[in-house]
Amino acid sequence: MSSSAAGRWLSAASSPRAASGSFTAAGRCADGDVNGGGEQVRQQAGGHQRRLLLKEEALSSASTIGYFNSAQAMIDYAAVIIYVKKKLSAENSPVIVIGASYGGMLASWFQLKYPHIATGALASSAPILYFDDITPQDGYYSTVEKDFREASESCYETIRKSWSEIDRVAFEANGLSTLSKRFKTCNNLNNSVELKDYLSLTYTGAAQYNRPPNFQVTMVCRSIDGASEGTDILGRIYAGIVSYRGNRSCYNTTSSLTEISVGWKWQVNFIPSISSGQLPSINYGPKTKIVNEA
Known part of the structure; x- marks a missing residue:
């Protein structure tokens, strides 16, 4: 939740219009300004007897990080x-909980678990059927693959062939250095999977947030297909990165640990469900190789 969103939400408590009906946002998947609103939340909650645990406290020990899960999130919302x-x-005021992606899962579960608190729920793009083998574990990546194939079969084929090409170059003498230069990575690649992970996040991000006016999947494929004649596979893939990430001096393929990334990994009831299983060819292909430079 951004600092401005936190302020708006907290300020709503003093609005008389809130008594006629309430809509509660149940969070979201995308990165947000978790830190910026901390001091504002602390000040506005200063009169409460229960102390708020901010990032430096909540993630510091096992005694508190254990509360960082979906069940606790719903208890807190309640x-x-x-x-x-x-x-x-406004005890008789109906409440509708709203969320998208992971927040949509929370909204759905909240209404089921606390029907006496939430009259209804509105969930958008919430993978609530990703449990108990209801949905194939590679369903997310298969959908990404489908999106790219529909946008351009040649683009899809270029991406599919790029994985083996990355491995081929990585196996060469100073191959990882070559890949680092060709993809303008901010730091030298430690292994081939580091680059593959970055590319995979690019493709899944383009598919997940494929919206107007840019339509990111089409934008990436247009750059891959539209590279000048004679451009090799890796050159076309790099053109796709530039179109999606922007023309940067370098591309950071390694994400540093933050309170967001550390905390997110604790949401184990969600993440393994979409990241395990065999990845289709839009990602790593039939097999994944980890190539380290000697």
Whole structure:
């Protein structure tokens, strides 16, 4: 939640219009300004007896990080909603919980678990059927693959062939250095999977957020297909990166650990469900090789 969103949400508690009905946002998957709103939240909650745990406290020990899970998130939402309704003398006001992606999962589960608190839920792009083998584990990546094939078969084929080409170059003498230069990585690649992970995130990001006016999948494929005649496979892939990431002085293929990335990995009830299983050819192909430079 951004600092501005946190302020708007907290300020809503003093709005008389909130008594007629409430909509509660249940979070989202994309990165947000978790830190920026911390001090504002602390100040506005200063009168509460229960102390807020911000990032430096919540992630510092096993005694607190254990609460970082979906069940606890729903318990917290329930407590906040009940408090706000009481504060506004709006106990009879209906509540609709809203969320997208992971937030949509929380919204759906919240309404099922707390029907006496939430009258309804609106969930967008919520993978709530990604459990108990209801959905194939490679379903997410198969959809990404389908998106690229529909945009351009030649683009899809270029991406599919790029994985073996990356491995081929990586196996050469000073191959990882060659790849680092060709893809303008901010740091020298430690292995071939580091580059593949970065490319995979590019393709899945383009597919997941494929929206107007840019339509990111089409934009990436247009650059891959539209590279000048004679451009090899890796050159075309690099053109796709530039179109999606922008023309940068270098591309950071290694993400540093932050409170967001560390905390997200604790959401184990969600992440393994879409990241395990065999990845289709839009990602790593039939087999994944880790090539380290000697």
